[in-house]
Amino acid sequence: MNDFENVKESFNRQAIMKTIGAKMESVEHGKVTITLPFQDSLTQQHGYIHAGVVTSIVDSACGYAALTMAAADHDVLTVEFKVNFLKPAAAKRLIAIGQVLQSGKTLTVCEGTVYNETEDKVIAKMIATIMAVKTNR
Amino acid sequence: MNDFENVKESFNRQAIMKTIGAKMESVEHGKVTITLPFQDSLTQQHGYIHAGVVTSIVDSACGYAALTMAAADHDVLTVEFKVNFLKPAAAKRLIAIGQVLQSGKTLTVCEGTVYNETEDKVIAKMIATIMAVKTNR
Amino acid sequence: MNDFENVKESFNRQAIMKTIGAKMESVEHGKVTITLPFQDSLTQQHGYIHAGVVTSIVDSACGYAALTMAAADHDVLTVEFKVNFLKPAAAKRLIAIGQVLQSGKTLTVCEGTVYNETEDKVIAKMIATIMAVKTNR
Amino acid sequence: MNDFENVKESFNRQAIMKTIGAKMESVEHGKVTITLPFQDSLTQQHGYIHAGVVTSIVDSACGYAALTMAAADHDVLTVEFKVNFLKPAAAKRLIAIGQVLQSGKTLTVCEGTVYNETEDKVIAKMIATIMAVKTNR
Numbered sequence: 001m002n003d004f005e006n007v008k009e010s011f012n013r014q015a016i017m018k019t020i021g022a023k024m025e026s027v028e029h030g031k032v033t034i035t036l037p038f039q040d041s042l043t044q045q046h047g048y049i050h051a052g053v054v055t056s057i058v059d060s061a062c063g064y065a066a067l068t069m070a071a072a073d074h075d076v077l078t079v080e081f082k083v084n085f086l087k088p089a090a091a092k093r094l095i096a097i098g099q100v101l102q103s104g105k106t107l108t109v110c111e112g113t114v115y116n117e118t119e120d121k122v123i124a125k126m127i128a129t130i131m132a133v134k135t136n137r
Numbered sequence: 138m139n140d141f142e143n144v145k146e147s148f149n150r151q152a153i154m155k156t157i158g159a160k161m162e163s164v165e166h167g168k169v170t171i172t173l174p175f176q177d178s179l180t181q182q183h184g185y186i187h188a189g190v191v192t193s194i195v196d197s198a199c200g201y202a203a204l205t206m207a208a209a210d211h212d213v214l215t216v217e218f219k220v221n222f223l224k225p226a227a228a229k230r231l232i233a234i235g236q237v238l239q240s241g242k243t244l245t246v247c248e249g250t251v252y253n254e255t256e257d258k259v260i261a262k263m264i265a266t267i268m269a270v271k272t273n274r
Numbered sequence: 275m276n277d278f279e280n281v282k283e284s285f286n287r288q289a290i291m292k293t294i295g296a297k298m299e300s301v302e303h304g305k306v307t308i309t310l311p312f313q314d315s316l317t318q319q320h321g322y323i324h325a326g327v328v329t330s331i332v333d334s335a336c337g338y339a340a341l342t343m344a345a346a347d348h349d350v351l352t353v354e355f356k357v358n359f360l361k362p363a364a365a366k367r368l369i370a371i372g373q374v375l376q377s378g379k380t381l382t383v384c385e386g387t388v389y390n391e392t393e394d395k396v397i398a399k400m401i402a403t404i405m406a407v408k409t410n411r
Numbered sequence: 412m413n414d415f416e417n418v419k420e421s422f423n424r425q426a427i428m429k430t431i432g433a434k435m436e437s438v439e440h441g442k443v444t445i446t447l448p449f450q451d452s453l454t455q456q457h458g459y460i461h462a463g464v465v466t467s468i469v470d471s472a473c474g475y476a477a478l479t480m481a482a483a484d485h486d487v488l489t490v491e492f493k494v495n496f497l498k499p500a501a502a503k504r505l506i507a508i509g510q511v512l513q514s515g516k517t518l519t520v521c522e523g524t525v526y527n528e529t530e531d532k533v534i535a536k537m538i539a540t541i542m543a544v545k546t547n548r
C-alpha cells in the first residue's frame with residue numbers, strides 16, 4: 001500500500017493545488033481531506049468559488065483516497081466523475097472529503113463531499129471512478 | 138435572448154478564468170469555445186493539466202453556451218455534470234467547446250468536448266445540466 | 275406535500291414495476307425502499323440481473339423519495355442520473371433505497387443505493403436529479 | 412476481436428431483452444443499434460416508457476459496441492453510466508445506438524443515444540464506461 005508520506009508528496013507535486021491555495025488537511029486509510037480558503041481569484045461571475053475549482057479539490061481528495069488503498073508501485077488516474085452542485089460555493093473555506101466506496105485491483109470508486117467552513121452545508125457531491133496504473137519507477 | 142456581449146462580459150467577471158489564463162475564443166448561438174494555454178502552475182503530479190482545470194474551462198464553455206439561449210433577464214447555474222477523461226491533458230493548449238443539446242425553459246443540457254491544440258485528440262467529454270434563473274437586476 | 279398514499283398509487287401505475295416483479299416496500303418522508311426478487315427473465319448474459327433493471331428500481335426509489343417532498347399538486351420527472359455498478363447483481367433479492375439529499379422548489383437531488391438481500395453488499399450507487407412539475411389535474 | 416456472431420449470441424443470452432421485447436437491429440465495428448417497440452407493460456405512471464427501460468436498451472447497445480472492439484477472449488462489464496433524459500419516451504418504437512468514443516485495453520468509453528421511431532427526437536443521451544474482462548472459457 002502507498003504510505004501516507006507518498007500521498008502527501010504526490011499532493012505537493014500538484015502545482016495547481018498551490019496555485020489555488022488548497023491544503024491536504026488529513027490522510028487516512030481510504031479517506032483524504034483537502035481544504036481551500038476563499039479567494040477572489042477563484043470566483044465565477046457571482047463571486048462564488050467556480051464549480052471547476054470545487055471539482056478540483058474534491059477530485060484530488062478522491063484520487064488520493066484511492067491512492068491510500070492502491071498497491072505501493074501504483075499511481076492513480078481519474079477515469080470519470082460526476083458532480084452535483086447543491087448550494088452555491090459561498091463559503092470562507094471549502095472542506096472536500098474523498099472516501100473510498102469500493103476498492104478493486106484495477107478500479108476504485110470514491111464518493112466526494114464538499115462542505116462549507118462549518119460543515120453544516122453540503123455544497124457538492126461527487127462520485128468518481130479511479131484507475132490504478134503501475135508506475136514505471 | 139442574451140446577446141453575445143453579455144456573455145463575454147459575464148465570462149470576464151469569472152476571476153478564475155483570468156487566474157488560469159483561459160480565453161473565450163468564440164461565442165455562437167448555442168456554442169462557446171474557450172481555450173487555455175498550458176502552464177506549469179495548472180498541473181497535477183505527472184505534469185499534465187489537472188482534471189479540475191480541464192473541467193473548469195469546459196464547464197464555463199457549457200454554461201455560456203446555455204446562456205446564449207436563455208432569456209435576456211436570466212442567468213445560468215450548473216446543476217451537475219459528468220466528465221470522462223479519455224486522454225491525459227498533455228497539450229500545449231486546450232480547446233474546450235460547449236454545445237447545447239437541448240434548451241428548455243428551466244433546464245438546458247449541454248455537451249462539452251476538450252481537445253488538444255491540433256483538435257485531433259479528445260481529452261475529455263462532458264454532459265452538463267444547467268438551470269436558468271431569473272436575475273434580480 | 276404528497277401523502278404516502280399518492281406515492282403508492284403512482285407506483286402502482288408504473289406497469290414496468292409489475293412486469294419485473296418489483297414491490298414498494300416502504301415510504302417515508304424523503305426515503306423510499308423498493309425490492310425485487312431475482313428472476314431468470316431479468317438477467318443479462320452471465321445470469322445476473324441486468325444493469326438496466328437494477329437502474330429501474332433505484333430510479334423509481336429516488337423519484338418517489340423526491341415525490342414525498344414535492345408540493346401536493348406536483349409530479350416528478352427524472353432529469354438525469356449516474357449509476358456506478360460496484361458488484362454483479364448476483365442476489366436473491368435486490369433492495370433499492372432512494373433518499374433525498376437536497377430538496378429544492380424545482381430540483382431535488384437524490385442518492386440511491388442497491389443492496390443484496392442481506393444488505394451487506396452494495397451493488398450499485400446512484401445520484402439522480404429530479405424535477406418537480408405542476409400536474410394538470 | 413469478437414466477431415459479430417459472438418455479439419449477437421451474447422445479446423440473445425440477455426433474457427431481459429426478450430422480456431421487454433428488444434431486438435438487436437445491427438452490429439458494426441464500434442457501433443450497435445437496439446430497438447424496442449412500445450408496450451404498455453414497460454410504462455411508468457404517465458404511460459411513457461420507464462427511464463430504466465430506456466436505460467436498459469442503451470446500456471446493452473453501448474456494452475455490445477464495446478464488445479465489438481474487445482479482444483476475442485474478453486467479455487465486457489458496465490462500470491458506470493450517466494443518462495440525461497431529454498424528452499419523455501413517448502414513442503412507438505425506441506432506437507438506441509451505442510458507439511465507442513474511445514477503446515482502451517481495459518476501459519472503453521461509449522456514447523449512447525436513444526431516438527424516437529422517426530429518429531427526429533433525441534430522448535436520452537448516455538456516456539458509459541465499460542471494462543473488458545478476460546473470460547474463463
